[in-house]
Amino acid sequence: MTTPAGTAGPGRRLARWARALRGTGGLRLLAAAAGGLTLYAAFAPSTLWWAAIVGIALLGLSVYGVRGRSGYGLALVFGLTFYLPLLNWSGVYVGSLPWVALAVAEALLTGLVGILLAWAARRLPWWPIWAAAAWGAGEALRARFPFGGFPWGSLAFSQPDGPLVPAASLLGSAGLTFVTALAGFSLAVLLRRCWGHRRTLAVRVLVLPLVLLVVAFGLGLAGRLTMVSQADAASYPHRTIAVIQGNVPKPGLDFNARRMAVTDNHAQRTHELAAAVHAGTAPQPDLVIWPENSSDIDPYTNADAAQVISDAVDDIGVPVLIGAVVGTDQPHSYYNMGIVWYPGTGPGETYIKRHPIPFGEYMPWRSFFRIFSDKVDLLTGQFLPGSRVGNFDVAGIPFGDLICFEVVEDGLTRDVVNGGAQVLVVQTNNATFGWTDETYQQQAMSRVRAVEHGRSVLIAATSGVSAVIRPDGSVESKIPLFTPGYLVPSVPLIDRTTPGTVLGAWVEWLVTIATPLALLWLFVAARRRDRVGSRPGKRDADQHRPTDHRTPGDDIQEDASP
Structure with a gap:
């Protein structure tokens, strides 16, 4: 042509x-x-x-x-x-x-x-x-x-x-x-x-x-030689842990406009699980996990919320880790808290989210950012950080609690594993992000954490996607977005420590300082050569010495240049 x-x-x-x-x-x-x-x-x-x-x-x-x-x-x-x-x-x-x-x-x-x-x-x-x-x-x-x-x-x-x-x-x-x-x-x-x-x-x-x-x-x-495979996991003792996804009336920032409805939804799913257990169609769990914000009403001060939770816990007959918004002694300040609720006795051990999210759970520099958008005033209160690592030992199950975005942070995840967690729990509320990819991206993070630390990861989400992730990072089961339901997996209690848990922090610091330090060393060495070269008599001697102007990277540049 x-x-x-x-x-x-x-x-x-x-x-x-x-x-x-x-x-x-x-x-x-x-x-x-x-x-x-x-x-x-x-x-x-x-x-x-x-x-x-x-x-x-x-x-x-x-x-x-x-x-x-x-x-x-x-x-x-x-x-x-x-x-x-x-x-x-x-x-x-x-x-x-x-x-x-x-x-x-x-x-x-x-x-x-x-x-x-x-x-x-x-x-x-x-x-x-x-x-x-x-x-x-x-x-x-x-x-x-x-x-x-x-x-x-x-x-x-x-x-x-x-x-x-x-x-x-x-x-x-x-x-x-x-x-x-x-x-x-x-x-x-x-x-x-x-x-x-x-x-x-x-x-x-x-x-x-x-x-x-x-x-x-x-x-x-x-x-692959260090990760926990499915065959490895099978050799450890197993316990049954249920994950509840109650769903919300509607997605968005006002998912909890009918706050009692969210708690009712999770209580209802728990009652349904209890009925299935009594009927012999579901195994009896040793522990039940509710998600973050499953009670956006403070159950310590609201008798109705406490009663709804207690009724569901008593029905299933085992401890339930709930996610609650709890007031503090400071005005307009709250804790994002995980609370273990026991049959017959009520609330017990707690964990407070250690790293509240800026612009989502508290507003830094409010007056400054208001210059650009009045949306900053949609956030009327603030969540205060906790200081204790989220380790629990409930019903003979040592587990670590991470609330929502905490799973993305290396140090917070490593802390609960080092604290003895044999299972990782992620309590999250993704209703505020609707049908977007956020929940899937967070699930991918949990899968990497499972491989990194050799632990099963249980994701309990208000609106999904709740999931059971094996220690090798594969997804065993899940509940779709905005679908009520429950999962009742048998989970291995793994106490083996991976090299990734031990070396992860050291690797991060080594990687962080390597390139800046190497470049700094070259800069200092060059300055030192310049000072030596400027001494009297040195310049005359150097005039008779062959000079190589190549830098250490020239071999790569010359070979790689088009």
Whole structure:
């Protein structure tokens, strides 16, 4: 087929556009933007685990060879195209401004990673390793700053369905993030070298990225030796723990406008379970779990709520962990609390959520943020943090309680495992996020936690998705969104400690400081050489000495440049 004179075929036009974009940095911008969207495609409810590796590779291709300032801008673009779609659930009922503000804040912090990536590419050998560590440093920062951090979107949580997830059992979730990033940045170098040497491709230029890719997937394979498999779990004693999903009258911020109805719903499901037990169609549980906000009326001060709960607990005949909003001695201040309610005697041990969510459970800098939106006044009260780790030993079951977003935080999850929890419980209320992907993303986090710590995870949600997750991260059973029901699984009580539990915090700190310290060491060494070189007589001697102007990373840059 021929192209008429004076016109250009599609391939030629595409090549011309590519050259134009390349000259203005447009290709880098496109790669960064596409990388963020591709990374988003890896997160639940998607199961495209490999998209995270491709997304990180596109980020690496965009920032490799640029200066720090450009690296910041490209990583910022990457962050925006990743966090804007990922966090869209945060604005479903409060408008776009809080959602966009949160996404922009996360993207601004991601931009700092771009600086480290660019500097490392120009100065350090074995760049994919330092780049993966730099990404881990960015995640550690976002997990702590601002307002206690928001680690949603960690690379680790994109991998529950992939072959890399066993690395969490070996190195913790921070290690899984590092391994996933290592695979992505190694792929970036592999693609650059293939392109740069496409006419005279030599095996030697592909050795480094291929070896590092093998290492990344090898760590995933090695993690299988440390994770708790279904066969392993079967050898431990089992107990029956019921999970109740009562549902809510309607989704949204006012899910509890009829607050007693939410408590009634969970009590009703518990009565139904008791009837099934009495009829012999369901096993007798040893413990029952209700979700967060299953009693939005303080049962310590409201006799009606207390009676509804007590009737349901007495009917099932075993302790029930309920989720309640409990008042404090401070005006307009509350606790988000888990309370063990016993048959005949009522409330017992408690756990108070340790990290209330800013803008959701308390409003920081209210007067400042009111300048941008009066939506801040939708939150009229505040939740105060607790200080005790959420460990319980009820009916002979040592379990750890995590309330809602606490499951996303490495330290809070590790604390309950170190405290002796043999089962993890996540009490959550997802009704405020409607039919969005938030509940599925949170379930993916729980699956990674199961693998990381070798524990079953029971998710009790007001409106779903409640689930039973095995220690190997697979989902045993679940209840769909906005569907009342109950689950009665037999759960292994596992006291085995994985390397991920022991090493996770150390791996995070090592990854966090590695790239900044390496770059700082090079900077200090260069300054020291400059001072030595400026001494009298030294310059004259150096004039007769051959000089090598290569930096430690030049071998990678020369091999990888197109």
